[in-house]
Amino acid sequence: MEKEIIQFTVSVYTENNIGLLNRISAIFQRRHINIESINSSASEIEGVTRWTILVNMTEEQMKKIIGQIEKQVEVIKAYYHTDEETIYQESCMFKIKSDLLFDERQIQNIIKESNARIVTVNKEFFVLEKSGRRNEIELLHRELSAFGIMQFVRSGRIAVTKDEMKITEMLAAFNN
Structure with missing residues (x-):
């Protein structure tokens, strides 16, 4: 067996x-x-x-x-x-071109629906932070990939x- x-x-x-x-x-x-x-x-x-x-x-x-x-x-x-x-979580950050934040209404909806948080915004890019389960982060990654991700980083699991x-x-x- x-x-x-x-x-x-x-x-x-x-x-x-x-x-x-x-x-x-x-x-x-x-x-x-x-x-x-x-x-x-x-x-x-x-x-x-x-x-x-x-x-x-x-x-x-x-x-x-x-x-x-x-x-x-x-x-x-x-x-x-x-x-x-x-009880466990992971964190991630996405760097995306700023013009998408203002020109693509769908990006704003994705951010809101995923409970992601905008960390910083400047003329060239904005940075999103998301904490959650791996599948939530992977879903957000797939949705944002359609618009182009400049940089992406994900932490290891943290757990209690x-x-x-x-x-x-x-x-x-x-x-x-």
Whole structure:
């Protein structure tokens, strides 16, 4: 029987050290697992970094990878969760020619319907920001592509769990 491939959000709490990203990505690379997105940020505890990694694999593979990640000296704790166990978002920005904003009524409708936000406008271009689920961002990208996108960038997933993770107490103890 074949194991089911699932999308997992991995949260890794670490010290912020040079070379750790390379070692953790190598854990996935050795198993031929593609990282769909990765985000690094401050965590709820000062001095501790949180990485959010999005991957597709079986739960059996995921458990093995978590074990390998936690063997890294700088890693405090690693967790994995399914989409149903998390609240997650991505962000993106679009740079588009300004004349389209004023000449194409349809662009204004797309912006309004997608709940995108205009960040800046000048004579040459305007910049839109959109936060949401990946499918919302991909839909907005498809709609705006018809008019021409000068630049596009999308963040990796950011996520919090629906259930308490009890990491705060562990991190507080680590920080003291």
